[in-house]
Amino acid sequence: MIERRTVFRAAMAAGSAGLLAACSGQTGGTAEVNQAHVPPKAQLTADPAVNTKDVSVVKPVTVTVKEGTLTEVKLTNADGAEVKGELNPEKTTWTSAEPLGYGKTYTYSAKAKGSDNKTAELxxxxxxxxxAREVRATLNPVDHAEVGVAMPISVKFAEAVTDRAAAQRALTVETSTEVEGAWAWLSDRQVDWRPKEYWPANTQVNVSAKLYGVHYGNGAYGKADVTTTFTIGRNQVVKVHTPEHRMRVYRDGNEIANYPCSNGKDADPNLNTPNGTVIVMTREPTSIFDNERYGYTDLEKKWCCRISNHGEYIHENEENRANIGKANTSHGCINLLEADAKAYFDSALIGDPVEVTGSKANFPTTSDVMDWLLDWETWKSMSAL
Incomplete structure (x- = not known):
């Protein structure tokens, strides 16, 4: 699309008196006619220009005058409603102050008085x-959430984004404490921001995704802006070294709990509790577990914290009491005694890190929450900018 800027000059029509004077042949009559036909000095320009098509809905509309001042500017939609706008202090430029609608026609009219006291119109x-399509996006964490120190910021799109750079440029993160972090595309429908190290406790975070009007490619545009404001809670980290059969909980680096546990079976990498740093994704007072391959369905467990989309949880398993603290016999979950599972559940926040070591297998990087399974250099390389 090529836009041209259009310049308008308003011509002053000659009155009948001026014409009579010109015909009389009296001195000064011709000068009056010439003066009447001199165009105003004020020059009005508009951007976008007249008849421009496919105009961005977020780029401000401007009306500008040279050699004069603006006296009236109106920009109206097809229903006649005026678009908000502001004049600069010199009254030489008017700028729209709100986004426009998709697929709409807008009309502008403006007047300016020039240094010659004549009026120009536009x-x-x-x-x-x-x-072609308006694509919705969602943003997590939600407003007013309190989350753990490993919580990523995640923007998910309803369909694939072709121009990832354009979408990423619309995203900003503001923090109450300086935090180094970066965006990374985990798929063509998801981009996450995470800090280089765990968030500082009690950090306030504001995220803005100004996606309305952003062209994602192939005719798809952002449907709406989304924002969120949330808080990082206390620093709590869970550490499990699977051969020890213990789950340790740390606050600000100090151990505050040490629970006996049973982890995934050591002999079978498919059943290990895999190595890696994951996060508490959900807190479920009860959950139903099914795995026909291993002979169980509709198995209800209490005080469940999901730690991956690969199937691992921290949860109560009294049926495995004989092995808790002694042997790794689960199918990948971290089994606790009921009282310990309840105590941990009550202490946990979504976004708390869980660090697992000592297993034969590593967590796969196929989940949509695998932010901390990647080293920092790899993470930064996944930015579109």
Whole structure:
């Protein structure tokens, strides 16, 4: 799309008195006619120009005058409603102050008084872009959430994003404490931001995704802006070294709990509790577990904290009491005694890190929550900018 800036000059029509004077042949009559036909000095320009198509809905519309001041500017939609706008202090530029609608026609009209005291006028219309598809995005954590120190910020799109750089440029993260972090695309529908190290405790975070009007490629555009404000809670980290059969909980680096546990079977890498840093994803007072391959369905367990989309949880398993603290016999979950599982459940926040070591297998990087399974250099390389 090529846009041209259009310049308008308003001509002053000659009155009948001026014409009579010109015909009389009296001195000064011709000068009056010439003066009447001199165009105003004020020059009005608009961006976008008259009849421009496919105009961005977020780029501000401007009306500018040279050699004069603006006296009136209106930008209206097809229903006649005016678009908000502001004049600069010199009254030489008017700028729209709100986004436009997709697939709409807008009309502007403006007047300016020039240094010669003559009035110049501008009128015209333009049309905004019509998306082939409007794509919705969601943002997590949600507003006012309190989360753990490993919680990533995640933007998910309803369909694949072709122009990832354009989408990423619309994303900003502001923190109350300086935090080094970066965006990384985990798929063509998801981009996450995580800090280089765990978040500082009690950090306030504001995220803005100004995605309305952003072209994702192939005619798809952002449907709406999304924002969130959340808080990082206390620093709590879970550490499990699977051969020890213990689950240790640390606050600010100090051990505050040490629970006996039974982890995934050591002999079978498919049943290990895998190595890696994951996060508490959900807190479920009860959960139903099914795995027909290993002979159980509709198995209900209490005080369950999901730690991956690979199937691992921290949960109560009184049926495995004989092995808790002694042997690794689960199918990948971290089994606790009921009282310990309840105590841990009550202490946990979504986004708390869980660090697992000592297993034969590593967590796969196929989950949509695998942010801490990647080293920092790899993470940064997954940015689109």
């Amino acid at each position: 009128t015209g219309s333009f049309a905004t872009v019509t998306p």
